[in-house]
Amino acid sequence: MRKIIIPFVIILIGVLFSSVYVVEEGTKGIVLRFNKMIALSEPGLHFKVPGIDNVRIVDAKIQTTDSSKNGMEQKFINREKNYLIVDYFVQWKITDFKRYYETIAGGNSIEDLLMARLNGRLRAEIGKLDIIDIINDANTEMKSRNSLMLRVKDALNGKQPNAKSDENISNGQFDDQSEGNLEKITSMRAFGVEVIDVRIKQIDFPAAVSKSIYDRMSEERKVFARDKRFQGYKKAEEIRAQSRLTATKILSEAEKQARIIRGEGDANAAKIYADTFSKDFEFFSFIRSLKAYEQSFKENDIMVISPDSEFFRYMKLNPNIKSDKK
Template sequence: MRKIIIPIVIILIGILFSSVYVVEEGTRGIVLRFNKIIALSEPGLHFKLPGVDNVRIVDAKIQTTGSSNNGVEQKFINREKNYLIVDYFVQWKITNFNRYYETIAGGNSIEDLLMARLNGRLRAEIGKLDINDIINDSNAETKSRNSLMLRVKDALNGKQQKNKDIEGVSSDYQVNQSQIDAENITSMRAFGIEVIDVRIKQIDFPAAVSKSIYDRMSEERKVFARDKRFQGYKKAEEIRAQSKLTATKILSEAEKQARTIRGEGDANAARIYAEAFSKDLEFYNFIRSLKAYEESFKGNDIMVISPDSEFFNYMKLDTNIKSDRK
């Protein structure tokens, strides 16, 4: 009896272990019965029918796939017919595990399907833009790298642009029926995944294109620098002219005040002289004669004046004094 119980217990333990499975956090378990999906297991401990049910563990976290994973450069052509080497990546997650399993069960690779459709959609979008639009990181509605990546992500998710979003946009960006059909073909919803984000990491140009872009940017910077220098010269001239005008006004006002002060000083001096000389008229005449003598006998000037002239009155003073003393 004992020999029979031990094998039975071992068999029961084996059946127990084969009927228990664990789904780790960040993953999901797809339960298959005769290769048909019957349940989706959340993270935790679960049970299954041993020998009948089979569990496939799939990653439910956000996954990242890059264009450089296969080591092949992705070349694109923009609207100016220039070749571009673009390095990009896409983040995605599984939203419908049934459809996802049906896709991979058929021998398809989700990453290969995603990158093929992303590559085609990105190629179509880049073909609509100029180089300046592609390297521009603004938030323009229809152009620039940011809006390009948003349009690609929406197309991969099967979202169609609304008419109100494209009013006033050129015909290159109008969404017609053919574009809607193309977006539906590009959509990854049929495979049970959702694109979270599409990002362009780097854009390189061939040597010839890079040189032309550099030359154009250099010319633009030179024009910008010349404009700034001209504005600087103009501003400097305005400042110098204003400074000269201010200096002229200050000098004029100073000269005006100086003349006014000098005039007032001369008037005060004349008044003081007049008051002083009016007290002794003879002394005033004497001083005036001395000034006249001083001014007249400078240099080698010749004067023809009668000795009896009043001009020599004070020169005769010494003679008069001597005669008076005698």
């Protein structure tokens, strides 16, 4: 009896272990029965029918695919017919696991499909812009790198009505006429994938044209610098001229006020003298004579004049004055 029970227990344990599977956090389990999806398992412990059901674990987190992972340069042509080397990446996640499994079950690679469509859409968008628009992030219009990446992301998510056919996108071919006529969207939703973000990491010119472009940009910066310096000199001269004009006005006004004050002072002094001398004319004449004597008799001067002249009237001794000498 024991010989029968032991094999039965071993078989039971084997069946139990083969029917149990664990889905880790950040992943989903696609349950397959005869290679057809019958269920989607969330993270945790689950059971399946041994020998009939298979489970395929797929990453449910946001994934990043880089254009430079294969070491191939991505060359594009902008509207100015310049070759550009663009390095970019795309972030995506699985939203419809049934469609995703149907895609990969047919032998297709989601990353290859995504990069082919992204590459073609970027080629179309870059072909519409000049290099300054592609590099510039501050442009508020639709001609900027940010708006370019947003348009590409919307196209991959099926939000743009005018896009390329799968054949044109896969081959990297586009033209303005076909873009306006085709209605099929460059969308990854048909494969159960949603694009979260598209970012351009770096834009370079081929080495053959980098030096000429650098020289041209350097000359443009020099012209810009000279123009700024000229504007600075012009502004400085305007400020100096305005300062000199202001200083001249201030000095003129000050001189005007000084002359007015001096004139008023002289007039007041003359009026005081006139009022004072009008009260005693004899005293006024005496003071005038003293000033005349002071101005006339200088050192080593010789004056020929009669002592009886009116000029010496106040120098004569007044007989009415008594002398103290005896």
